[in-house]
Every structure is written in structure tokens, then in C-alpha cells.
Amino acid sequence: MFRHVVMVRFSEDMTDEQKDALRAGLGRLPDVIPEIRTYRFGDDVRLNEGNFDFVVTADFDDAGGYLAYRDHPDHRKLVEGLMAPFVIKRAAVQFEWSAALPPDLPG
Amino acid sequence: MFRHVVMVRFSEDMTDEQKDALRAGLGRLPDVIPEIRTYRFGDDVRLNEGNFDFVVTADFDDAGGYLAYRDHPDHRKLVEGLMAPFVIKRAAVQFEWSAALPPDLPG
Numbered sequence: 776m777f778r779h780v781v782m783v784r785f786s787e788d789m790t791d792e793q794k795d796a797l798r799a800g801l802g803r804l805p806d807v808i809p810e811i812r813t814y815r816f817g818d819d820v821r822l823n824e825g826n827f828d829f830v831v832t833a834d835f836d837d838a839g840g841y842l843a844y845r846d847h848p849d850h851r852k853l854v855e856g857l858m859a860p861f862v863i864k865r866a867a868v869q870f871e872w873s874a875a876l877p878p879d880l881p882g
Numbered sequence: 883m884f885r886h887v888v889m890v891r892f893s894e895d896m897t898d899e900q901k902d903a904l905r906a907g908l909g910r911l912p913d914v915i916p917e918i919r920t921y922r923f924g925d926d927v928r929l930n931e932g933n934f935d936f937v938v939t940a941d942f943d944d945a946g947g948y949l950a951y952r953d954h955p956d957h958r959k960l961v962e963g964l965m966a967p968f969v970i971k972r973a974a975v976q977f978e979w980s981a982a983l984p985p986d987l988p989g
Contacts, residue, residue: 778922780887780937782975815885817977822945830887830975832939838929866973868889868937870924 776812776872777835779844782827784864793861794818800853801831808847810840827864841869883919884942886951888974889934896968901925907960908938915954917947934971948976 785794798816805811813834819826835841844850892901905923912918920941926933942948951957 777927778924778937778939780889780939782887782889782973815977815979817885817975817979819975820884820945820977822949822976823974826974826976828975830885830977832885832887838927842929864973866889866971867930867933868924868926868935869929869933870922870927870937872922872924 777837777841777869778871779833779835779841779867779869780830781865781867782830783858783862783866785828785861786863789861793857797853797857800857804844804847804850804853807849808844810835810843812836812840827866838869838871883979884944884948884976885978886940886942886948886974886976887937888972889937890965890969890973891971892935892968893970900964900968904960904964907964911951911954911957911960914956915951917942917950919943919947934973945976945978 801814801816805814811833814831815833816829816831819828819830833841833844835844908921908923912921918940921938922940923936923938925936940948940951942951
């Protein structure tokens, strides 16, 4: 399995309505991009100081599935229209399950 | 469910042996911290420019499970001894599953 993780810090002028539109758009992506296996996103719960604001984690069978998602026009349109204009910091990693891990626990 | 995500960029003087020791230590945490439901970590696969180097994603039943992990002495010792000395950038988010999401896909 292959996991994509991206987190962002938003500018202060992003409104709640704009955040709702972003969340709604993200929630529709698994319906239009069949390569997505698991898709989770959410706002930081503010337990720790200095955190970023928002994160998306997306799982795929392999790197090819991730690239199909990354370059899918519906994803690009969403990112460019509803996300990128408000992003002041961004951090991302794509990784594959480590073989050193014990078998997956339920989750 | 509650997910913790942290990604880091390492200093260039971190050796492969030091990275192996970090991975081995992380791989043991699910055995000693029962609150961990799913634990995955790995190196960025270098598909995209500007990414961070390494990520950990950890799932818990709730915020209490995450806090037990965050403050567990074995976790603290690992972070302080094998990770923090080499971290030049760090980004973290903790979030809960969004109710706006469709039911989980298998993954």
C-alpha cells in the first residue's frame, strides 16, 4: 500500500464557508477517483501548539494509483480553486508501508 | 477514530545507521503502547520536489489514546534520543474522522 499525506497552514482570511466548500469537495473525490482506497481529512484538534491546520491522508494500491489521483482533473481543480489560494505553508510525504512493521492492527 | 500525523525533514548529517535505529525503535512502539490501533511510518519516495523526508501516522480510538502515546516514556525517549537531534523541520496535525466522509473504503 501507498500513502500520501499532505498538511497545510491556512491564511487567516480563509472563511468558514471557504473551508466548508473545501471539505465538501474533498469528500466527493473518492466517488470520482476509483484509485483512492481510503481517504481521510480533517482539521487539527488544537491539542498541541505549533501544529498545522489541516491534513489529508489518502491510500492507494501503489504509486500509480497516487499519481492518478494527483493528476486527476477534479483534484487539480479543487486544489487550485479552493485550497492553494489560502495555503501559506505546505508539507507533504508519500511513502509505502514499511516491511519492518508488525502486521496491521485493525483500524 | 483519531489520527496523529507528523512529518519531519532531517539534517543531512543523520546517517543511515541512525535512520535504521529510528525505524527499528518506532516499529517496537505498537508492542509497548496498547493504545496504538494502527501505526505506519516511512521515508518519502521522492516522487515530488519539496517534500519532507519522513512521516509517522498513528491511529487511536480517541484523543486520550493519542495522549497516552504522546506522553509514553518509551516514545519520549525515542523521540528525544533518535529523532529530535536530527529534525530541522517538523509539521504535525491531529484530527478526528470527518463525519462528512463516505463510509470507509477497505484499506
